[in-house]
Amino acid sequence: MLHRLWLIPVLPFAGFVLNGLNALLGARFLPRRAVGVLACAAVLGSFLLSLGAVRELGAGPGGRIFTQDLFAWIPMGQSADGADLTVRWGYALDPLSAVLILVVTGIGFLIHVYSIGYMADEPGDAFARFFSYLNLFMAMMLTLVLGASLPVVFVGWEGVGLCSYLLIGFYYDRTFDEASRMTCADAGRKAFITNRVGDIGFMLGMLLLFSRAGTLDIQGILARVGTLGPRVCTAAALLLFLGACGKSAQIPLFVWLPDAMAGPTPVSALIHAATMVTAGVYVTCRMAPLYLASPEAMATVAGVGALTALVAALIGIAQDDIKKVLAYSTVSQLGYMMLAAGVGAFSAGIFHLMTHAFFKALLFLGAGSVIHALSGEQDLRAMGGLRGRLPLTHAAFLVAVLAIAGIPPFAGFFSKDAILWAALGGRGGSPLLWAVGVLTAGITAFYMMRLYLLVFAGAPRLSERARRHLHESPAVMTVPLLVLAAGSALAGLLGVPSFLGGGRLPDLLGSYLSPVPGLGAADPGAAEAAAAGAAALGMAGLTEWGALAIALAVSLAGMVVAWAIYGRGRKAPAAAPAAGPILRLIKGKFFVDEAIDALVLRPYRALCRLSAAFDETVVDGLVNGVGAAAELASQVGRYAQTGYVRNYALVFFLGTVAILYWVLR
C-alpha cells in the first residue's frame, strides 16, 4: 500500500473535481444521494489507503520513514557548490504524519457522513458545492500532512486556508453577527486575512531555511540544523511559529477562529476544531529539531501557548452562543498543544491533538445536532432540558464534556496530564507554566460543565418555533456521534503515561512516535527538573501522582462550581455574568479585536488615507501641473501671433541682424 501513498490526497481531490463540476452545472448530473456518497467514498478510500500504508510502514525497516518522490516541481539549477536545488513534489510517511493522516481521514470521514444529514435542507447545488469544498479541504490537508518538503506543505497550508475561507463564507449572504453587522462573507475574509499575516512568517522562515540550509526538503533541513547556528535557528523557528500562530489561532492572531463559526457546524467540527487548526501544531512538531536548537524559540512557543490557553478559556466562560463557547475552547486547547511543543513534549502535543480531534469534533457535531433539532437556535439562553428529548446526542455530548474536562478514564485526561507534567518538568518547563495549565484545566471544566448544564439540564427555555420541531437527529448524524464518543472515551488509552500504566498499559503512541526527529524520549534531566520545580512551588516531593491529583482536583472543582451556579437553579439562569471589571474584561473578550482595530487597522487605514491624499495632491498635482504650465505658456505665447505681416517681417529682420552680429563679431 505504501507505493499508493500519492493516491491518498488525490482521491478526495477527484471527489472535489466531480462534485465541483456538478455544482457548477447546477447539480443536474448527480442526484443528491450520489453527491454525498461520492464525497464520503473518496474520503473513506483515503482512510483505507492510509490504514494500509501505515500498517505497512509499521512493519518496514529503516528509521520508519517512507518517502515517495513524484516529480521535479520547481527546477532551480544548482547552487554554487554544486548541490541540486530543484524542489521536488513528494510525500513522506513517518509515524508523525501517519497519526495525522489517520486522524484527518478517519474523523473527516465521520464528519462527511454527518454532513449528509446536517445539510439535508440545503438546495441541490449548495449541497454539491458544500461537499466539493469539503473534499478539496481533505485533499489539501492530506497534502499538508504528507508533504515531504516545505513548499509542498505550504501548498496544502494555503489550500486549507482557502477551503476554510470558502466554507466560513458558505452562507455568504447571511448576517453572522447582528451587533457588528458582520456577514458570513466578512467572517471568511477576516479568517483569510488574519491567516495571511501568519503565512508571511511561514514564507520568510521557509526562505531563510532555504538560503541557509540549501534545501527545502524537511528531512534535509532537519539533518542540517546543527550547521545553521543558533541565531538562524531562532529566527527561522520564530518565523515558522508566526505562521503556526495564524493557522492554529494563537495570541495575537486567534481572533479569526471565533468568527469562523459563521460556517456550517460540520465545517466548524472538521476544519476549525479537529484538523486544519492543528496544522500549526503539526508543523511545529514536524520541525521539532529546529525548535530544540533554540531555547528562545521554545520559550516563546511555551509562553504563547500557555497564555492563549488561559485567555481563551477565560473568554469561553462568558459566551452565550453554543458554537462560540466551543470555538474559544478550541483556541484554549490549541494553546495546550503549543505549550506541550514549547516544553519539548512534542509527542504529548500530538497526543493531545489526536484526543482533541475526537472530543472536539464530537462536541461540535453534538452542538450541530442540538442546533439542527432546535431549527437553527444557537443561543444557550434559549436551550435547556434537552436531556430527555435528544438522548443519543446527550449521551455522546456528555462523554465529550468529561473528556475535555479531563476526567479519567476519558481521552482528555491522559493527554492533558501528559502536557501538564511536561510543563512542570520538561525542557524549559516551570512551575508557572504548570500552574497556568492547571488553572486553565479548572476553567475548562467549569465552562464545559456550564455549557452542558445550560443545554441539557434544567427546565426547557425553548422558543415556540424550536419546541414544535424538536426531534432527535437522524441516524446518519447520530451514528458518527456514537463512533466519535467511543473514540473520545478510549483514545486516551493509546498514550497512557508509564507511571499510570505500570507495565500492563504501555505508552503506545509515545513509543510509536519516538523515531521521528525531535520526538524521541524526553530529556533525561526531566525528573530532576520537575523535582526542582516542585520544590520552588513549595511542594517538595511532588510526584507525577501528586501533580495529577492536583490537576484532577482543580478540574473537579471547576465542574462542581459550574453545577453550583447553573445546575441547581430550576429557573432560567442569567447565562453569562457581566458585572465587575474582570468579568467585563472577560465578557468583552479581553478587547483583543478592539486592540487590533486600534493598533493595527486604524493606523493602517490612516496610512491608506495618507497615501491616497499623497497620490491625489502630489502625484496627480505634478502631472496636472505639467499640463497646466503648458497651457499657461500657450496662453501667453499665442499673443506673438498678431497676424500682421509687418510684425513677422520685423522679427525676421531683427533675427537676421542678431545672427549676423553673432557671426561677424
Add this chain to the structure above:
Amino acid sequence: MMHVEFFLIIAALLFSIGCVGVLIRRNTIVILMCIELMLNAVNLTFVAFAAEGQAMTGHIFVFFVMTVAAAEAAVGLAIVIAFFRRRRSTDVDDASLMRW
C-alpha cells in the same frame, strides 16, 4: 576703374531703403517693389565683387537671382490680385486673419 566701395555703399543704401519699405509700408504692391529693390541691391553687390575679382561666378548668380525674383513677383502679384478680388484692398494689414 571705379572703387568697389562705391558700389557697395550704393547697394547698402538700396538694401536699407528696400528693407525699411518692407517694414513700414502697408500697400502690398509697394512691399513687393521694395523686395525687388533689396534683391537688386544684392545683385549689384554680386556684380561689383565679380568685376573686382575677375570671376564669372557672381555674374551667373545674378541671373539666378533675377529668375527667382521674376517667379516671386509673378506669385506675389497673383496673390495680391486674388486678395484684392475678395477684399477690394491691397493693404497687408487687412490680411491678418491668421492670428490668435
